[in-house]
Amino acid sequence: MRKPNADFAETVYELVIAIPSGRVMTYGQIAALCGRPRAARIVGGIAHWGDPSLPWQRVVKKDGSLAEGFPGGTAGHAAALEKEGVEVHDYKIEISRYLWQPNHLS
DNA sequence: AGCATGACGGAGG
């Protein structure tokens, strides 16, 4: 059990790492699970400032469109997702089909 | 301690 104001980034890291290959989560969803439903932008910020070795390609916008600032742009993001079996159509994915949620928080 | 930033989200046109 983490304190309400526990390091936001740390919680984001654990969630991102938990996303299985071929599935995705949205920035807003991750923010909400971290206790800050309005901090979707912050999650994006952490993706940019934080550990680059995490599977950030599995994090997309709520409408299924890909991240603007991903290395290589949306094209690079699309390539990374397709590699995991995610079907990308015009730089967007069928969010309702690939969205994933952790069974429970530890 | 305060200001500007930003890999978003939702509303409005």
Add this chain to the structure above:
DNA sequence: TCCTCCGCCATGC
């Protein structure tokens, strides 16, 4: 459906 504007809030300077 696409484009633009406003609001949110942790992080970095």
